Amino acid sequence: MPCIYPSQLNRYVKSLEKNRTQAKKQHTALAEKLIALHMDESPYQRIPSYNYDEVKKGIICVKCDSFIASTERLMIKCEACGYTESLDEAVLRSVEEFKLLFRER
Ligand SMILES: [Zn+2]
Structure with a gap:
């Protein structure tokens, strides 16, 4: 079944840790690209003037x-x-x- 019961949780977490893979170069490059493209302000923001x-x-x-x-x-x-x-x-x-x-x- 596509679910994990509470009693299976510890075993599941251990299997996740066992199957963990190292970040590859392409993952690091993608992360750096995303960080470089980050914009603090959206260019699509349209706030009307008001006082x-x-x-x-x-x-x-x-x-x-x-x-x-x-x-x-x-x-x-x-x-x-x-x-x-x-x-x-x-x-x-x-x-x-x-x-x-x-x-x-
Ligand atoms: Zn109302």
């Missing part, structure tokens, strides 16, 4: 991206899709989004 003053402020529904209009005690409820979330989670999520958008603030 703090021009964006609408508020908490956005995690399910449908609508702005949340009101809160009920410790919960928020999206009027567009009905999704509810704890106020704490929504605020923490929004703080992370804010930090991502406005690192300088």
